[in-house]
Every structure is written in C-alpha cells, then in structure tokens.
Amino acid sequence: MLNYENLYHAPVHALEQAVEDWGRVIGKVEALGAELTDTVTQPLKASGWTGPAARTAMSFLGETSKEFGDAAEQARGIRDLLAEAHGRIKRNQDALYRIADHEAPAKGLKVDQNGKVTANPPVDPQDRSTWRGKDDIRDAIEEGRHAIEAIQTRINQVLRDASEADETAAWALRANLGGEKHDFNQPTHTSLAGAWNAGAWKSSVTGSGSFLDPHGKDILAAANKYGINPKVLAALLIQEGEGRSLGTKVPFDLFRRAESSGLVGNSVGIGQMQAGTAADLMAKYHGEKVGQDDIRGRLANDDRLAIDLAAANLHHLKSTYGISDEQAYTAYAADDKLIRAWLRDDTGYPGYGNMTERSDSFAKRYREANDVGGLVR
Known part of the structure; x- marks a missing residue:
C-alpha cells in the first residue's frame, strides 16, 4: 500500500x-x-x-x-x-x-511528511488565541479533535484509493x-x-499471503462468541487493518514494536483500537484489569486478542445503542457524542461526514469479506 x-x-x-x-x-x-x-x-x-x-x-x-x-x-x-x-x-x-x-x-492544521495531522498551533491553556474562537478550552480541544479526524480520514481514503x-x-x-x-x-x-x-x-x-489470510478461524470464533455476523467482523478488519499491515515499509516485527510504544499513532493492532477502549473491553468481557500501556503492547503483538476485542466492541456498540451489525461497523471508531449525532441524523455535527463515508465503505468491504479464507461464508 x-x-x-x-x-x-x-x-x-x-x-x-x-x-x-x-x-x-x-x-x-x-x-x-x-x-x-x-x-x-x-x-x-x-x-x-x-x-x-x-x-x-x-x-x-x-x-x-x-x-x-x-x-x-x-x-x-x-x-x-x-x-x-x-x-x-x-x-x-x-x-x-x-x-x-x-x-x-x-x-x-498541519500534515507532516508521514501524513499525520496535528493542530497548528496546538491548543495552549495559557494562550486563548489558540482556542479556535471558543470561550471554553474543552470546546476548543473537541473542535480541534474533530477537525483533525476529518482531515486524517480524508487523507487515509485518498491513500487507500490510490x-x-x-x-x-x-x-x-x-x-x-x-x-x-x-x-x-x-x-x-x-x-x-x-x-x-x-x-x-x-x-x-x-488472498494467500495477505494480512487476513491466517485469521479465518479466529474471526469465526470471535464472531460466534459475541453474536456478530462473521462477514461484518471480517469487513471491519479489512477496513481497519489493511493499511496497518500493508502500509508499513519497515519489517513488520519492527512495526509491531513501534506500534506498541505509541510511535505510529493512537490506534493499535489488526483492529486498530484505542488503548483506552481496549482496556475497558478487557475489564468488561474478560474480567481483567489492564493498563493502557500493557494492552497496547498486547494488541500490537496478539492478533487473536485484537480480533476478539474488535468483535467485543461491535457487540458492545450493538447493545449500547440498539443498532445493527452494519451500523456498529460504522460506529466502531467514533465517540459517544458523534455516534448519537449520527443516529439522529444531525448532519451539522462535526464528524458527521466521516460517519457517512465510513457507512458508504461497508458494501465494498462486506463483498471483500465473502472470500476471507473461505471460512466466513
């Protein structure tokens, strides 16, 4: 990639x-x-x-x-x-x-040579000129985060299509x-x-040698465990994990180490999950309390666990918001406020467009999931 x-x-x-x-x-x-x-x-x-x-x-x-x-x-x-x-x-x-x-x-915002988007300048509690015209620094931080996510999503889509x-x-x-x-x-x-x-x-x-090729059985097991359509789970992993495994130009074991230490972004593992989300899911579904640094390393290096937690997150989203597997795919990487805005069709909410784009990607990823190791039919 x-x-x-x-x-x-x-x-x-x-x-x-x-x-x-x-x-x-x-x-x-x-x-x-x-x-x-x-x-x-x-x-x-x-x-x-x-x-x-x-x-x-x-x-x-x-x-x-x-x-x-x-x-x-x-x-x-x-x-x-x-x-x-x-x-x-x-x-x-x-x-x-x-x-x-x-x-x-x-x-x-600025985009560095690796395609990472950051605020320019970042929000500074001591400098109100960096607050994006907001009176409350929390609103400034939230707006900046949504702006960064929107630009980052568009860059990722451009890279994927090319x-x-x-x-x-x-x-x-x-x-x-x-x-x-x-x-x-x-x-x-x-x-x-x-x-x-x-x-x-x-x-x-x-296909043979691709990043999902070895994981068909783990996808089926996790999907069955959490009551998720296995093709939806596979579609999610294609969407989230393709760039993570194919996009790196360094040896993958080195990439895993960089990912586990937080050097290549906030999301980790084949399911590209935030460490905080993963820690919450570990406590809820595995009864295990883990720190974010610990779970980051485990997600980066244990694909079976990452697949399990991706399925757990889909299940959590379905039960929390009363939504379908397909809607959970769309909501997978969004926060609570954005999910609720999307579900009530609040088109003016920051980040709504990202949800629409992600929803539009589902049909293609679902078709691709039909052939994951021949195991998810």
Whole structure:
C-alpha cells in the first residue's frame, strides 16, 4: 500500500510518459502487421501459387499476422490499464496536495511528511488565541479533535484509493502478460474495475499471503462468541487493518514494536483500537484489569486478542445503542457524542461526514469479506 510520502512524491509524469510510449508501440506494431499483409500476404494470395509449400507458407503468414494482431491488442491492454491507473493516481495525488497544502492549513492544521495531522498551533491553556474562537478550552480541544479526524480520514481514503489503483493495475498487467508465456495473447483485463472484481482484491486484502489470510478461524470464533455476523467482523478488519499491515515499509516485527510504544499513532493492532477502549473491553468481557500501556503492547503483538476485542466492541456498540451489525461497523471508531449525532441524523455535527463515508465503505468491504479464507461464508 502506498504511504503518504509515496503518493505525495509519486512521479506520475513518468506513468503518463509510459502511456504515450505504449501508444506508439501500438501504432508501430499495427503498421508492421499492415505492411506484412500488403506486401507479402496479399501478393502471395494473388500469385496463384499452390501446393504443399504454398499451404505451409500461407499458414505461417497467417500465424504471423495473428501474432501482430495479438501483440497490438496486448499493447493496447497495457496502455489502457496504465492510462486508467495514471488517471486515478493523479487525481488522488492532486487531492492529497489540496488537502495537505491548502485545506488543512486553512483549518489550523498541519500534515507532516508521514501524513499525520496535528493542530497548528496546538491548543495552549495559557494562550486563548489558540482556542479556535471558543470561550471554553474543552470546546476548543473537541473542535480541534474533530477537525483533525476529518482531515486524517480524508487523507487515509485518498491513500487507500490510490493504492487500490496501483495494486490492481499491477495484478491485471501480470495476468495480461501471461506469466511465463512467450507468445502474445489477448488481454484478459481491460479496466481496473474489471480486474478488481475478477480477483485483484483477493491478493490485496484476503488472498494467500495477505494480512487476513491466517485469521479465518479466529474471526469465526470471535464472531460466534459475541453474536456478530462473521462477514461484518471480517469487513471491519479489512477496513481497519489493511493499511496497518500493508502500509508499513519497515519489517513488520519492527512495526509491531513501534506500534506498541505509541510511535505510529493512537490506534493499535489488526483492529486498530484505542488503548483506552481496549482496556475497558478487557475489564468488561474478560474480567481483567489492564493498563493502557500493557494492552497496547498486547494488541500490537496478539492478533487473536485484537480480533476478539474488535468483535467485543461491535457487540458492545450493538447493545449500547440498539443498532445493527452494519451500523456498529460504522460506529466502531467514533465517540459517544458523534455516534448519537449520527443516529439522529444531525448532519451539522462535526464528524458527521466521516460517519457517512465510513457507512458508504461497508458494501465494498462486506463483498471483500465473502472470500476471507473461505471460512466466513
């Protein structure tokens, strides 16, 4: 998965140049095919030549002509996939520039080189000019938190969409090029959407070697324990955990250590849970009182526990607010005030838009969850 720095500095002009280069390849191959037909095949047919040698020659020319046609189609498939990937990555890069360089500063926020959003300047109890026009510092802190979450959510979505385009294009190109085949062939996939639906998403989030691949049995066990639809739990883990496991460019054991010490954000583990929430759930559902530092380390390193607590949180949200599994998926990372505002459809409440975006992601993640290890059907 692309991280913030990858996308911000992505050389999209090089991808655009590749599209143009492949366009020229198509033209050259088609010209060679036409020349073969005009200068060799057609004159030979018109010559009246017959016999076994003639049949062999015509068969060879037919196969060669087909190879030129297949080569042109294969090149066209490559060009079209690269063009679509370029368009999506460029749109997301432009969106990232707009959010990080313009919208965030306009809201009194800054985005660092790792894509982390913070207040600029932070709220200072001794400096009322940092209180965002509020009379109460608590209101200033709350408003700042919502503003940070809104921008961070949008950045994460931009990174996810760009990564999906990048990974899907790579998957489709490998399929179209035929692996170890040395002949030309018609492209199997001609669009990113078609490639994604055909199976690119499996290698990205649930396929062999993916981050959820080993956890099918744990997902089923936790879902059954807490009365949660296992596909909803899997969808949640895809939404929360994909970036956590695929986005790091460092060895994953090192990433776990950084996560457990709080160096890479406030959320921890495959379920991306706040340490305070996890500690509360441990007390309620496991009868175990743990400190936040302790539970942070355990969540970072124990995927089975993290999956269990993710299911416990879905159950807690369902019972607390009287909502469905799908609604609990949407409410998973929100605080009480935001959840209640969302449930009463208070569109003006800070963060409401984030809830809508998360709700909109459910259908896609639920479809992806259909194939997690074949265990959640």
